Amino acid sequence: MGGPKIQPGSEVVMHCSIMLEDGTMAENTFDDEPVRFVMGDGALAQRLERALYGLKAGEEESLKIGPENAFGAHDPESVVDRPRSEFPDEMNVKVGQIIEFSQPDGDEVLGAILEVDDEIVKVDFNHPIAGHTIQFRIKVLEVSAPEEVDEE
Numbered sequence: 001m002g003g004p005k006i007q008p009g010s011e012v013v014m015h016c017s018i019m020l021e022d023g024t025m026a027e028n029t030f031d032d033e034p035v036r037f038v039m040g041d042g043a044l045a046q047r048l049e050r051a052l053y054g055l056k057a058g059e060e061e062s063l064k065i066g067p068e069n070a071f072g073a074h075d076p077e078s079v080v081d082r083p084r085s086e087f088p089d090e091m092n093v094k095v096g097q098i099i100e101f102s103q104p105d106g107d108e109v110l111g112a113i114l115e116v117d118d119e120i121v122k123v124d125f126n127h128p129i130a131g132h133t134i135q136f137r138i139k140v141l142e143v144s145a146p147e148e149v150d151e152e
Contacts, residue, residue: 006052009146010039019135026129034141045071048136054106054120061136074131077140081120093121100123 006012013036017028029035039052047069053114055061067073087093097113101123115122 004054004143004145006039006055006143007146008040011142011144012037012039012052012140013118013142013143014027015139017135017137018129019137020129021133026134026150030090030139039146042067042111047071052140055093057140057143060137060139062135064133070134070136071127071132074126078125079114079122080125081122084117084119084121087121099123104121125140 002004003093004010015030020026035043039049044052048065050069051061051063051065068149084093085135093099093113093116095113095116098110099113100108103109109125111123111125112128112140113121113123
Protein backbone atom coordinates (compact mmCIF):
# COMPACT_ATOMS: atom_id res chain seq x y z
CA MET A 1 0.00 0.00 0.00
CA GLY A 2 1.36 3.38 -0.97
CA GLY A 3 0.78 6.81 0.45
CA PRO A 4 2.05 8.64 3.48
CA LYS A 5 2.46 6.96 6.84
CA ILE A 6 0.91 8.45 9.97
CA GLN A 7 3.43 10.64 11.77
CA PRO A 8 3.30 13.73 14.03
CA GLY A 9 1.25 16.43 12.31
CA SER A 10 -0.47 14.05 9.85
CA GLU A 11 -4.16 14.63 9.23
CA VAL A 12 -5.95 11.33 9.73
CA VAL A 13 -9.45 10.19 8.82
CA MET A 14 -10.39 6.87 10.39
CA HIS A 15 -13.04 4.72 11.95
CA CYS A 16 -12.43 3.47 15.47
CA SER A 17 -14.05 1.60 18.27
CA ILE A 18 -13.17 1.30 21.93
CA MET A 19 -14.63 -1.68 23.76
CA LEU A 20 -14.16 -2.34 27.47
CA GLU A 21 -13.14 -5.75 28.79
CA ASP A 22 -16.74 -6.51 29.81
CA GLY A 23 -17.95 -5.99 26.22
CA THR A 24 -19.31 -2.47 26.76
CA MET A 25 -18.80 -0.34 23.64
CA ALA A 26 -17.45 3.02 24.80
CA GLU A 27 -16.96 4.48 21.31
CA ASN A 28 -17.78 3.27 17.81
CA THR A 29 -17.69 5.23 14.55
CA PHE A 30 -17.85 2.28 12.12
CA ASP A 31 -21.60 2.80 11.53
CA ASP A 32 -21.33 6.59 11.61
CA GLU A 33 -19.12 9.41 10.39
CA PRO A 34 -15.38 8.74 10.65
CA VAL A 35 -13.23 10.88 12.93
CA ARG A 36 -10.85 13.45 11.42
CA PHE A 37 -8.01 14.92 13.41
CA VAL A 38 -4.39 16.02 13.26
CA MET A 39 -1.88 13.84 15.11
CA GLY A 40 -0.87 15.74 18.23
CA ASP A 41 -3.87 18.10 18.35
CA GLY A 42 -5.27 16.47 21.50
CA ALA A 43 -8.40 15.02 19.82
CA LEU A 44 -7.17 11.50 20.52
CA ALA A 45 -5.48 10.47 23.76
CA GLN A 46 -1.72 10.66 23.27
CA ARG A 47 -1.28 7.05 24.34
CA LEU A 48 -3.75 5.92 21.68
CA GLU A 49 -2.07 8.07 19.03
CA ARG A 50 1.12 6.05 19.50
CA ALA A 51 -0.71 2.96 18.21
CA LEU A 52 -1.32 4.76 14.89
CA TYR A 53 2.22 5.78 13.98
CA GLY A 54 3.43 4.17 10.75
CA LEU A 55 -0.02 3.10 9.53
CA LYS A 56 -1.26 4.04 6.04
CA ALA A 57 -4.68 4.52 4.44
CA GLY A 58 -6.47 1.18 4.10
CA GLU A 59 -4.75 -0.48 7.06
CA GLU A 60 -6.65 -1.88 10.02
CA GLU A 61 -5.48 -2.69 13.54
CA SER A 62 -7.09 -4.25 16.58
CA LEU A 63 -5.13 -3.84 19.77
CA LYS A 64 -5.73 -4.85 23.36
CA ILE A 65 -4.38 -1.98 25.46
CA GLY A 66 -3.97 -2.00 29.23
CA PRO A 67 -4.98 1.00 31.36
CA GLU A 68 -1.38 2.23 31.65
CA ASN A 69 -1.24 2.68 27.85
CA ALA A 70 -4.85 3.75 27.30
CA PHE A 71 -6.58 6.17 29.68
CA GLY A 72 -4.40 5.58 32.73
CA ALA A 73 -5.02 3.87 36.03
CA HIS A 74 -7.93 4.92 38.22
CA ASP A 75 -6.42 7.45 40.66
CA PRO A 76 -8.14 7.42 44.08
CA GLU A 77 -6.80 10.95 44.71
CA SER A 78 -8.96 12.16 41.80
CA VAL A 79 -12.09 11.24 43.78
CA VAL A 80 -12.80 14.22 46.04
CA ASP A 81 -15.42 15.34 48.50
CA ARG A 82 -16.80 18.81 47.72
CA PRO A 83 -19.03 20.73 50.13
CA ARG A 84 -22.68 20.61 49.03
CA SER A 85 -22.70 24.40 49.58
CA GLU A 86 -20.47 24.80 46.48
CA PHE A 87 -23.39 23.71 44.31
CA PRO A 88 -26.27 26.14 43.73
CA ASP A 89 -29.47 25.24 45.59
CA GLU A 90 -31.41 25.10 42.32
CA MET A 91 -28.94 22.52 40.93
CA ASN A 92 -30.48 19.12 41.50
CA VAL A 93 -27.21 17.17 41.90
CA LYS A 94 -27.74 13.44 41.35
CA VAL A 95 -25.54 10.34 41.36
CA GLY A 96 -24.38 9.56 37.84
CA GLN A 97 -24.44 13.15 36.59
CA ILE A 98 -21.43 14.50 34.72
CA ILE A 99 -20.76 18.13 35.63
CA GLU A 100 -18.22 20.58 34.20
CA PHE A 101 -16.02 22.22 36.84
CA SER A 102 -13.75 25.25 36.38
CA GLN A 103 -10.13 24.82 37.46
CA PRO A 104 -8.21 27.68 39.11
CA ASP A 105 -6.25 28.10 35.84
CA GLY A 106 -9.50 28.56 33.90
CA ASP A 107 -9.51 25.11 32.30
CA GLU A 108 -12.69 23.07 32.43
CA VAL A 109 -12.73 19.48 33.69
CA LEU A 110 -15.56 16.95 33.84
CA GLY A 111 -16.46 15.17 37.06
CA ALA A 112 -18.87 12.30 37.69
CA ILE A 113 -21.08 12.52 40.77
CA LEU A 114 -20.66 9.36 42.88
CA GLU A 115 -22.49 10.24 46.11
CA VAL A 116 -24.67 13.10 47.37
CA ASP A 117 -25.88 13.95 50.86
CA ASP A 118 -26.81 17.18 52.66
CA GLU A 119 -23.18 18.04 53.45
CA ILE A 120 -20.90 16.43 50.85
CA VAL A 121 -20.86 15.66 47.11
CA LYS A 122 -18.32 12.98 46.12
CA VAL A 123 -16.91 13.74 42.64
CA ASP A 124 -14.73 11.48 40.48
CA PHE A 125 -12.42 13.46 38.17
CA ASN A 126 -10.87 10.35 36.57
CA HIS A 127 -11.47 9.74 32.86
CA PRO A 128 -14.57 7.50 32.65
CA ILE A 129 -12.49 4.72 31.05
CA ALA A 130 -9.52 5.06 33.42
CA GLY A 131 -8.49 1.74 34.92
CA HIS A 132 -9.94 -0.32 32.06
CA THR A 133 -8.22 -2.56 29.55
CA ILE A 134 -9.64 -1.68 26.15
CA GLN A 135 -9.91 -3.28 22.72
CA PHE A 136 -8.95 -0.44 20.33
CA ARG A 137 -9.96 -1.17 16.73
CA ILE A 138 -9.13 1.21 13.90
CA LYS A 139 -9.45 1.41 10.13
CA VAL A 140 -7.42 4.20 8.55
CA LEU A 141 -9.31 5.81 5.65
CA GLU A 142 -7.04 8.74 4.74
CA VAL A 143 -3.62 10.05 5.75
CA SER A 144 -2.31 13.45 4.70
CA ALA A 145 1.34 14.31 5.14
CA PRO A 146 2.05 17.03 7.70
CA GLU A 147 1.84 20.55 6.30
CA GLU A 148 5.12 22.23 5.53
CA VAL A 149 5.53 25.35 7.64
CA ASP A 150 7.04 28.35 5.87
CA GLU A 151 9.46 30.13 8.16
CA GLU A 152 9.70 33.76 7.12
